[in-house]
Amino acid sequence: MIGxxxxxxxxxxxxxxxxxxxEQVGPEEILVSIKASGVNPVDWKVRKGLLKEDFPYELPxxxxxxxxxxxxxxxxxxxxxxxxDDVFFRPEMEKQGTYADEIVVPAxxxxxxxxxxxxxxxxxxxxxxxxxxxxxxxxxxxxAGDNVLILAGSGGIGSIAIQLAKAxxxxxxxxxxxxxxxxxxxxxxxQVIAYDLGSIAETKKFDFMLDTLGGxxxxxxxxxxxxxxxxxxxxSERDAxxxxxxxxxxxxxxxxxxxxxxxxDGENMGHIRELVEAQKLKxxxxxxxxxxxxxxxxxHKSSQTGRTRGKIVLSRETKSN
Numbered sequence: 001m002i003g004x005x006x007x008x009x010x011x012x013x014x015x016x017x018x019x020x021x022x023e024q025v026g027p028e029e030i031l032v033s034i035k036a037s038g039v040n041p042v043d044w045k046v047r048k049g050l051l052k053e054d055f056p057y058e059l060p061x062x063x064x065x066x067x068x069x070x071x072x073x074x075x076x077x078x079x080x081x082x083x084x085d086d087v088f089f090r091p092e093m094e095k096q097g098t099y100a101d102e103i104v105v106p107a108x109x110x111x112x113x114x115x116x117x118x119x120x121x122x123x124x125x126x127x128x129x130x131x132x133x134x135x136x137x138x139x140x141x142x143x144a145g146d147n148v149l150i151l152a153g154s155g156g157i158g159s160i161a162i163q164l165a166k167a168x169x170x171x172x173x174x175x176x177x178x179x180x181x182x183x184x185x186x187x188x189x190x191q192v193i194a195y196d197l198g199s200i201a202e203t204k205k206f207d208f209m210l211d212t213l214g215g216x217x218x219x220x221x222x223x224x225x226x227x228x229x230x231x232x233x234x235x236s237e238r239d240a241x242x243x244x245x246x247x248x249x250x251x252x253x254x255x256x257x258x259x260x261x262x263x264x265d266g267e268n269m270g271h272i273r274e275l276v277e278a279q280k281l282k283x284x285x286x287x288x289x290x291x292x293x294x295x296x297x298x299x300h301k302s303s304q305t306g307r308t309r310g311k312i313v314l315s316r317e318t319k320s321n
Contacts, residue, residue, distance in 0.1 A: 003062035003100030004296045009049030012297045018060045020096065023104040027077040030107050032087060035119035037098040037291060038066030039299045039312040040127050040156065047300070050238065055094055063296070064314070065090055067098035068113055068122035078107045086113040088273075090126040090264045099296060099314060111269035114276035121283040124311035125160070129272035129281075131262040132161045132210075135232035136168070137271075139258045140208040144169025149206040151213045151221060153189060154180040156311045157234065159284040161210050162187045167280040173206070175221070183309060187284070208232070214240030222249040231257040284310030291316045 005018040025031045043063050045051050068088040071081055081087065089110035091103060113122045136142045148165045152158045153174025165172045166188040173191040176184050181192050195217070205226040211218045214235030219242065225231070231250075236259065250257055275281035287302055289295035291314040299312050 001062065001096065001100045001102050003097070004064075004291065004293055005060060005062040005097065005099060006047055007060045009047065009052065009059075011048070012300055014047065015063075015293055015296050015300070017293060018062050020060060020062070022102055025073050025075050025104055027075040028106055028108070029075045029104050030071050030078060030081055030087075030110065031073040031102060031104050032067070032069045032089075032110075033072050033102050034067050034069040034098055034100055035317065036068050036123035036313055036315045037064045037100075038123045038125075038127060039064070039296075039303055039314060040066055041303055042093075042127075043097075044300045044304055057094075062096045062098075062100050064097035064099035065093055066123060066127040067091070067103070068117075068119045068126075069102075072102065074107070081107055081110070081112075086119075086122075087111060088113045088122040088126055089266070089269060090130055090262065092264055099291060101316070108266045109264040109269075111266050111273050114273045117276065117283065119317070120288055120313045120315050121285055123315075124156075124283045124285045124313050125272055125276070126269060127262055128156045128160045128311065130265060130268050131157055131234060131260060132164050133268050133271055134262060134265075135210050135234070135260045136161060136164055136208070139232040139260060140210075140230050142168045142170050142208060146170045146207045147204055148172050149209040149221060149224060150174040150189075151209070151211050151217060152176060153184045153187070153192075154309050155212060156284075156308065157210075157212045159184075159187055159310050160281065162189050163281045164275070167275055170208075171204075173204075175217070180309065205229075211235055214242065216243055219243045219246035219249070222246055222253070222255075225253055225255060228254050228256070231255050232260050233257065234260050234262075236261075285313050286310040287312040289314055
């Protein structure tokens with residue numbers, strides 16, 4: 001496989017072309033020609049070496065764990081898919097990534113690409129879609145009528161979380177800057193809390209919160225939670241340390257707080273596909289770069305600002321942003 005990645009950990013200057021042998025296709029695996037790859041904060045965190053204790057990679061490493069493409073070949077035991085099928089998926093984080101021309105993945109991790117989507121749109125969905133499904137459905141068990149709070153609704157995770165929560169019948173509130181007010185409103189949110197217009201004011205109490213920020217933003221939001229309510233967070237202590245008062249508030253409210261680190265799951269991908277085809281969920285792609293060394297560098301720099309709306313995607317079929 002020929003891809004973009006690193007030979008040693010560090011800044012954007014470490015990003016280069018990587019050429020390594022493609023794995024043999026096992027009985028339960030498929031070989032996919034990658035057409036587009038999503039970009040996520042985990043990509044540059046791996047590049048910097050921030051996750052090397054969790055994932056002790058052998059370098060060189062092709063980055064990226066979010067893709068859409070066309071099946072080239074299938075293992076002898078794979079019956080659900082065949083060569084020529086378009087699929088989208090998140091591969092295993094422990095292995096080589098998707099900033100590449102091709103990849104071998106277990107068939108159980110992929111799902112047919114939603115009809116009507118481009119490869120770029122489909123590649124934007126796996127990681128954020130899986131994260132949101134596992135947070136809102138598996139942890140939160142969001143039901144019709146629930147009051148849901150989503151921190152940073154204009155981001156990659158937040159923009160999909162708003163749509164999924166609305167699809168399940170929840171009343172959805174999100175935090176964002178005032179400049180993103182119309183953006184999140186267009187996604188279907190019921191109430192917007194603009195953090196740059198002052199601190200979070202008292203509002204209705206929430207049954208569930210999705211935390212995508214951590215730190216003081218998370219601590220401030222805890223005052224809006226009901227007693228015994230649920231919180232799913234994608235922020236580890238490595239990303240943002242909880243203030244002491246947040247821990248006390250969690251205890252006083254007897255909150256059920258669970259950390260979500262997205263797992264690859266083809267069945268969950270099938271749920272995302274169904275929502276897209278039912279027009280209850282749409283991809284939110286705001287930046288597209290070519291899948292080249294320069295394109296990856298630009299994509300990482302943008303992602304690292306923490307101010308990106310929706311998703312950044314790398315495409316093998318585009319020449320410019």
